[in-house]
Amino acid sequence: MKDNSIIIIGAGFAGLSAGIYARMNGYNTQIFEMHDSPGGLCTAWKRKGYTIDGCIHWLVGSSPRSGMYRYWEEVGIARGREFINMDEYMRYESADGRTIIFYANVDRLEKHLMEFSPQDAKPIRDLIQGIRMCLGFDQPSESDPLLKRLQKILKLGLILVTRGREMRKWMNLSVAEFVMRFKDPVLREALREMWFPEFSMFFMLFTFAYLHNRNAGYPIGGSLPMSLAMARRYTDLGGIIHYDRRVEKILVKEDKAVGIRLADGSEHRSGQVISAADGHTTIFKMLEGKYVDKKTREPYEKWPVFQPLLFVGVGVNRSFADEAQNSLRHEFPSTPADGNRVCSAEQNTGPHF
Ligand SMILES: Cc1cc2nc3c(=O)[nH]c(=O)nc-3n(C[C@H](O)[C@H](O)[C@H](O)COP(=O)(O)OP(=O)(O)OC[C@H]3O[C@@H](n4cnc5c(N)ncnc54)[C@H](O)[C@@H]3O)c2cc1C
Numbered sequence: 001m002k003d004n005s006i007i008i009i010g011a012g013f014a015g016l017s018a019g020i021y022a023r024m025n026g027y028n029t030q031i032f033e034m035h036d037s038p039g040g041l042c043t044a045w046k047r048k049g050y051t052i053d054g055c056i057h058w059l060v061g062s063s064p065r066s067g068m069y070r071y072w073e074e075v076g077i078a079r080g081r082e083f084i085n086m087d088e089y090m091r092y093e094s095a096d097g098r099t100i101i102f103y104a105n106v107d108r109l110e111k112h113l114m115e116f117s118p119q120d121a122k123p124i125r126d127l128i129q130g131i132r133m134c135l136g137f138d139q140p141s142e143s144d145p146l147l148k149r150l151q152k153i154l155k156l157g158l159i160l161v162t163r164g165r166e167m168r169k170w171m172n173l174s175v176a177e178f179v180m181r182f183k184d185p186v187l188r189e190a191l192r193e194m195w196f197p198e199f200s201m202f203f204m205l206f207t208f209a210y211l212h213n214r215n216a217g218y219p220i221g222g223s224l225p226m227s228l229a230m231a232r233r234y235t236d237l238g239g240i241i242h243y244d245r246r247v248e249k250i251l252v253k254e255d256k257a258v259g260i261r262l263a264d265g266s267e268h269r270s271g272q273v274i275s276a277a278d279g280h281t282t283i284f285k286m287l288e289g290k291y292v293d294k295k296t297r298e299p300y301e302k303w304p305v306f307q308p309l310l311f312v313g314v315g316v317n318r319s320f321a322d323e324a325q326n327s328l329r330h331e332f333p334s335t336p337a338d339g340n341r342v343c344s345a346e347q348n349t350g351p352h353f
Helices: 013-024 069-074 106-116 118-135 146-171 175-179 185-194 201-212 223-236 279-286 294-302
Strands: 005-009 028-032 045-047 050-052 088-093 099-103 216-219 240-242 247-253 256-262 267-269 272-275 326-328 346-348
Touching (some): 013 028, 088 201, 106 118, 146 201, 201 216, 223 240, 247 279
Parallel strands (some): 005 028, 005 272
16 A cells, blocks of 8 residues: 655745645645744744744735735635735835835836936836836636636736746846946945845846735734744644654665654654755755756855845834834944944834834
8 A cells, every 4th residue: 555654854834835735635744843843934033022033024925816825825824814015115224314215016116216316217117117027927826717717827928928038138137237227326225235136136026016916915923923823734634743853864765765864863754755954954964965966966066155144133112103114224323322323224113023
């Protein structure tokens, strides 16, 4: 008889999703997670009455009209959760007192940027045109009626045929390269700092398109409640999670994964193994680099390493009700005695703080 057991490594979003869909399809599943709680990167913690949460700023697919929403419902995230669609994605406050507002609505964004820096009309128009191109992307969903699904597939096909070259151009353009087209140094810096300079411009265009379509809402409660909801959905379906268990090795027999060995030396067997830990650890440590082809190895050896991200959360004992929800390079005195020393920081005064 076929062994229908699956061991999943990691209880982040990917591992929990794998567990939920495996349970929904009748597999016996166990997740082994090295941390003491679920969620992986999508987490938060409490300290002295503050919730420190640096992860979810927006969740793509938060609109019930989007093709992805059904999946968020299935994995237990969307059910009963309220999403807030922001009118402003981000404010950038410059040292010279000017403020750029990155509006979610593309028309408003265009008007504001044009007023902010008329000399940059050309790159602003390019940016807005790029965002408008992405507005039409609506992923077909299995829950759509057949006719609607066909319409969406046709529309996607048409966009790919007519705008394919333009899309490739944006895909191959980094944020750092694009911002050099702007003359206003504040606008240039704001766009550069908003995400990572090495990101593809495509990411920026899509994010603004999702925001415009009110399909990238902020989930009330923030990151950890979403992860806990997902873990609950998984265990409600009968799935098992073992916490504080670090997987060291994937056991292989005749080129097939047959189980895992934990850091405590114990071994656990299953019909299949899914690793939802990071790729490098999985391929080069758990599998000792024995099952990797040239194509898979190349990104790890040749691609530039992503800059490390350091997150520092600061709880401030005052109301931010009148402040923008997200602002970048906010100015504030670093200590009362310092007067106006400028600190560059991202301030998030979202409902979870
Ligand atoms: C600062 C920040 C902001 C973000 N903002 C957003 C946002 O606004 N919107 C959005 O959609 N996404 C956002 N993301 C991205 C999103 O959080 C991640 O894409 C997602 O959480 C990744 O899930 P994952 O399951 O693939 O990986 P992870 O969350 O990394 O999960 C991997 C899990 O595997 C476990 N693990 C690893 N090795 C082992 C081992 N040897 N044994 C056992 N367990 C192991 C880890 O402990 C972890 O729990 C953000 C990420 C960060 C860092």
